Amino acid sequence: MKNVEKCPYCGNQEFVEGKQVGYAAISPADKTLTFKSQVLYHIICLNCGAVVKSYVKNPKKIVTK
Numbered sequence: 001m002k003n004v005e006k007c008p009y010c011g012n013q014e015f016v017e018g019k020q021v022g023y024a025a026i027s028p029a030d031k032t033l034t035f036k037s038q039v040l041y042h043i044i045c046l047n048c049g050a051v052v053k054s055y056v057k058n059p060k061k062i063v064t065k
């Protein structure tokens with residue numbers, strides 16, 4: 001799922017996708033405007049709870065002016 005085959009910490013192969021919103025939304029680091037902020041998604045190991053991967057759906061929107 002989502003390019004993650006197994007947890008690098010415990011070897012588990014079951015993951016859940018989490019979604020982080022609000023203050024944790026990602027926006028361009030060099031901009032004060034937040035129009036381009038995006039929801040941050042996490043792939044979380046169901047066994048040990050490690051966040052194996054964090055990503056946004058449209059990374060190019062962050063750098064596009």
Ligand SMILES: [Zn+2]
Pocket residue numbers: 007008009010011012045046047048049050
């Ligand atoms: Zn794990």
